[in-house]
Amino acid sequence: MIKNELPNNPKPKEWLADDLSQQYIADYKPFNFVDGEGVRNSLYVSGCRFACPGCYNKIAQNFHYGHPYTKELEDQIIADLAQSYVQGLTLLGGEPFLNTQVCLALVKRVRQEFGHDKDIWSWTGYTWDELQQESADKKELLSLLDILVDGRFIQAKKDLTLQFRGSSNQRIIDVPASLATNKVVIWKDLVH
């Protein structure tokens, strides 16, 4: 029998970035075409507690994996975003919402420097509904995003044909529209 076939399910506010984040970065991939729409700069933060079986980046579940986030890296990300052909920033992991110290500082700076000329996507293992019951830092990060890809990776629902998602429970959510209407609004450009 296979053990632990499902990811962990935290209670609201059970996992807090203040307790868990080491502010470590697993990777930074500028100018890629796979982490959302258009050309994007992707930051992979370290640490995730969901422990989804089949996780695409298991090594980055460790909060100590990689290297510390630095002001130099942040400056590089901003400089890379300034390229006219770059559409935006993507946050992945690990779990961005358990590394809000890093992610909030970065998205605030992106808004400060570029307004809404650059868009911001984030992946998360939390569902939209779970985030509504979460800590203030998570809600603030959510409020600054354009697109959220939500939910754990569920192996039984794995589908390699899906746009930007690994399993069919995950959704590509238009964050401003969802916050404005208080219900999940799916990204208008979703094809499959």
Ligand code: SF4
């Ligand atoms: S939420 Fe994402 S990073 Fe975390 S264990 Fe699941 S697939 Fe991996």
